[in-house]
Amino acid sequence: MSDSRTNDPQIGPDPQSVPLLDIVGENRPLHDEILEVIREVFESGRFLYGPAVTELENAVAELSGAKHAVGCASGSDALLLALLAMDIGPGDEVIVPSFTFFATASAVERVGAGIVFADIDPTTFNLDPAIVEAAITPNTKAVIPVHLFGRAANMTELQRIADEAGIQVIEDAAQAIGSKHRDRGAGAWGDVGCFSFYPTKNLGGCGDGGMLTTSSDELAERLRLFAAHGMKPRYVHGVVGVNSRLDTLQAAALCVKMKHLERWTESRRRHATRYHDLFAHAGLTNKITLPTDDANGTHVWNQFTIRVSNSRRDDLRSHLAEQRIASEIYYPIPLHQQECFRHVEYAAGSLVETERAAAEVLSLPVFPGLTSEEQQRVVDGIARYFAGRRVAAA
DSSP: OOOOOOSBTTTBOOTTSBOSOOHHHHHGGGHHHHHHHHHHHHHHTOOSSOHHHHHHHHHHHHHHTOSEEEEESOHHHHHHHHHHHTTOOTTOEEEEESSSOTHHHHHHHHTTOEEEEEOBOTTTOSBOHHHHHHHOOTTEEEEOOBOGGGOOOOHHHHHHHHHHHTOEEEEEOTTOTTOEETTEETTSSSSEEEEEOOTTSSSOOSSOOEEEEESOHHHHHHHHHHHBTTBSSTTOBSSOOOBOOOOHHHHHHHHHHHTTHHHHHHHHHHHHHHHHHHHHHTTOTTTSBOOOOOTTEEOOOSOEEEEOTTTTHHHHHHHHHHTTBOOBOSOSSOGGGSGGGGGGOOOTTSSHHHHHHHHHEEEEOOOTTOOHHHHHHHHHHHHHHHTTOOOOOO
């Protein structure tokens, strides 16, 4: 039988390699069902605001525990729409992590608000609540905690701090659909939650797509308004919105995949547990720092990210590539050190844990279809590196 994976080493290479992801393999069993729902949308002609959009919105709201969910065109747009709906703009400040994907901070820049970068907890990679609290000023209007790599941020503390300061909370849950902090889902803690359906996410679409969650009737209405050019009723514009709609084709495919999300999440969680066992058995826990599970919630393992100190991370990654084992660095350059954010004026060394993480992190394959044999290859490849045996794969 032919292998379902493509020749891209990041999304599914030949059978002799271990990919970082296997999008083709994950989608293949759903091929006929997805094509059928796409055919139904095509024949209905309801490419926007079709019933599949409402179905997906209801499913995401139920999963997160929020009252409302509002579809949009991408996770990046979700962040932008949240800020617009909250009337955040010039003169306001928004606290964000620097150790995150670009979209978290770019949305703040696009509305003209001031970016305030805060450092992370070195264990969870998420915002450190104490540093957030110290960063609040009279101009602070919101904080955007990112549930990075699938682990929810400490929302108990962050929400307490926000409530006491009278600021709003926008959860960047792009990597964390289905995750929980304590007994509440990501996207249901803050004022608004933002999700992404980019194809590499735990619930990945066939292109871009996003979702917002909120339990506020007023915010839900404003989010829908800003996502549709600020138009209500037709051709009447009370605000300047954007064009950001989740199309029905994407929603239909995601509804098919949504039925498998819980099973995929459990596979990721099993893989994470197995990695811990394999690394311990290989005697590598004193060579690398393993990510921890969340004792106060549910980690959904969008990434399994180790830390490699003593400037050996890049060398290890090169070694794994020689072994035809894919890995990735999320994220090699903190946002406060990006050229486009130079005007924010954060000196090198100002966010110690963020900069240390950027120099040490390495994400390993943890996708649902990863086999135990492939995991063993990953661990063996790392063990060979630390034993000094750099043998290229055959």
